[in-house]
Amino acid sequence: MDAYIQGILILSGINLMAVLGLSLLTGFTGLFSFGHAGFMAIGGYTAAAMTVKYHMPFIPALLIGAIAASFVSAIIGALTLKLKGDYFCIATLGFGEATRLILDNVQYFGGARGWPGIPAYTNLTNVVIINIIAIVLLANLIRSKHGRNMIAVREEELASQIAGINVFKYKLISLMISAAYAGIAGGLMAHYMTFLQPKMFALTKSTELTIIVIFGGLGSISGSVLGALVLTSLPEILRAFSNWRLVIYGLAVIIIMITRPEGLMGGYEFTPQSMKKLFSNLKGKRLKSSEGRE
């Protein structure tokens, strides 16, 4: 395959991994985070430390990165998720920026100048396989009672409590899984770029992830997949227009959000059943319209 297209697909896949995690937190649990780039950074730097400094194989290194990100998220969650209002959202924003600033000053990881020489372990095959596993695990979770509890929390907290759901616990679980996904995305990124720099995990990265989740549609895994593929490849494809590409990107997002405020998929999923339904609907419509012509 063309190396250029392969590169775009790998980047989409890395973004998708982080977006899937954020989708669980924002789309299914109703919590907004503007610090997911921070979890990616923790996962990325940890995984890279494992492969570079301890010569660990790739997959265990990714998993350790995920655990590190998840652990940090648990601390933030434990401190802020019991508070009412938007403390959590603000805390994630502060966390993301703080992580970047701290990494700027840790010379062990190269500081602000960056950290070159990370082995190039990430390739299209392992990105695709990891994403498929991530999607299957997430879909299973969401269909289970644990997933229903998260959705209930998103819908109506008080009613959830009264239905016996520990709202705090489910917010925390959602956050920890979400951060683990972001951590793996960070590890994949480190071993694709072979270079890490704190700048890569700025607030714009967190915002980009949130935009993708909303663009794809809150509460839809298919939407997140579609959103990640479209919105990661779009700026790359538009690179030919150099200066204009971010304007076009912004316009595309705005147009979709105006015409479909609920996002591309808005709570719907691509499943074999829903496809069958869609096709039978389309068939029905075509029959009707052909009848009309006769």
Place this chain on the structure above:
Amino acid sequence: MNLLEMKNVTKRFGGLTAVSSVDFEIEKGSITGLIGPNGAGKTTIFNLITGVYKVTEGKITFDGKDITNKEPYMIADMGITRTFQNIRLFKKLSVYENVLTACQYNANYSLFEAMLYLPRCRKQEKQLKEQAENLLEIMGLIDRKDFIANNLPYGLQRRLEIARALSLNPKLLLLDEPAAGMNPDETAQLMNLISDIRKKFDLSILIIDHHMDLVMGICEKIMVLNFGCKLAEGTPIEIQSNPKVIEAYLGVEG
């Protein structure tokens, strides 16, 4: 035997005493009424029992266990649940999903079993789905299974909220103005439903309502609240002939 006991329970909001040293018991298996003028503190009592508000003073015990100031989800797990005066459904979810979400008292598969969709998860999920459908059947909501909760007519939304509460398999069900906004026909239907529920699910019910025919018709015992204080307590006949109650509350209605 008493299922629930409130001893000397007080709730203050800053300077306002919404509930003032109330003593109150609910007998196991009974339907009890809680009535009183607007702002008397009825809903506040529900919020105290279910842990939504913290008690300022006093003690609440349920089934012999102290539940004062426990978290609402713990109290729900112990067997107390409720409906809300201003309906609180999972509005954007379907009727079926509303009930299924609350149906989980005997599903204990872990997060990992869920993510890997292991046999125990599959088996328990199947049971939960059967339970949910069964409950919708009993509550007469099965033909609206896939309706979005918010799109149901008002009366059915109240019914769905009761169905959701019943999915927890509670021992005590608190109903906050279940007949609000209903016409006499619907109110009569609701009365039958409440009596049926008590028999079928073997539970005790505490009910707040302003419809006197409903309260007097199905409650074995009634407590009257006025300005946060217990004004009277007794059988419907005793309450109807109590001069203090007539002056403070019933007189206004009739």
